[in-house]
Amino acid sequence: xxxxxxxxxxxxxxxxxxxxxxxxxxxxxxxxxxxxxxxxxxxxxxxxxxxxxxxxxxxxxxxxxxxxxxxxxxxxxxxxxxxxxxxxxxxxxxxxxxxxxxxxxxxxxxxxxxxxxxxxxxxxxxxxxxxxxxxxxxxxxxxxxxxxxxxxxxxxxxxxxxxxxxxxxxxxxxxxxxxxxxxxxxxx
Numbered sequence: 001x002x003x004x005x006x007x008x009x010x011x012x013x014x015x016x017x018x019x020x021x022x023x024x025x026x027x028x029x030x031x032x033x034x035x036x037x038x039x040x041x042x043x044x045x046x047x048x049x050x051x052x053x054x055x056x057x058x059x060x061x062x063x064x065x066x067x068x069x070x071x072x073x074x075x076x077x078x079x080x081x082x083x084x085x086x087x088x089x090x091x092x093x094x095x096x097x098x099x100x101x102x103x104x105x106x107x108x109x110x111x112x113x114x115x116x117x118x119x120x121x122x123x124x125x126x127x128x129x130x131x132x133x134x135x136x137x138x139x140x141x142x143x144x145x146x147x148x149x150x151x152x153x154x155x156x157x158x159x160x161x162x163x164x165x166x167x168x169x170x171x172x173x174x175x176x177x178x179x180x181x182x183x184x185x186x187x188x
Contacts, residue, residue: 004162004166008169009064015059020056023054023056027092046092049092050088050092051085051130052127054088055130058081071160074137077137124187125183131183135176141172143172148160
């Protein structure tokens with residue numbers, strides 16, 4: 001099972017870095033952009049920044065934990081994404097409020113930390129990919145549990161055949177790739 005863990009760890013870490021970078025971009029815009037009382041755009045930027053960063057950091061858990069523990073780690077990771085994202089959004093609003101309070105409202109696009117002329121007012125297609133990642137882990141877990149129930153193996157059993165993990169992983173990756181291609185086509 002360690003072989004599966006080593007093979008899946010590299011793509012998961014790369015995906016996590018990508019999510020953290022795209023969330024960082026959106027978060028910079030959230031912190032330094034003057035929205036001219038456009039609360040919907042500000043909320044959207046905060047949501048996508050928080051979702052991308054939280055999903056990126058939580059993608060690391062399945063990469064560093066043994067595959068035999070994924071039956072606990074995957075649902076825990078999905079629940080953490082569900083609960084940590086709103087908390088991160090509240091923290092970002094609080095941080096933005098304190099930044100504006102301490103600078104007297106003069107915080108804005110001063111050129112520092114800004115991404116060289118890139119227009120971030122619209123959300124790009126790749127910023128929706130955390131939804132595909134979350135969906136792929138849900139599909140993985142559902143197929144995993146379904147195969148265990150079909151073969152009458154206890155979910156908490158340590159003697160799960162490796163082929164069940166691999167088949168579930170193939171279904172999850174396929175679902176993620178299909179959803180990512182649908183997201184990409186939707187934006188074209």
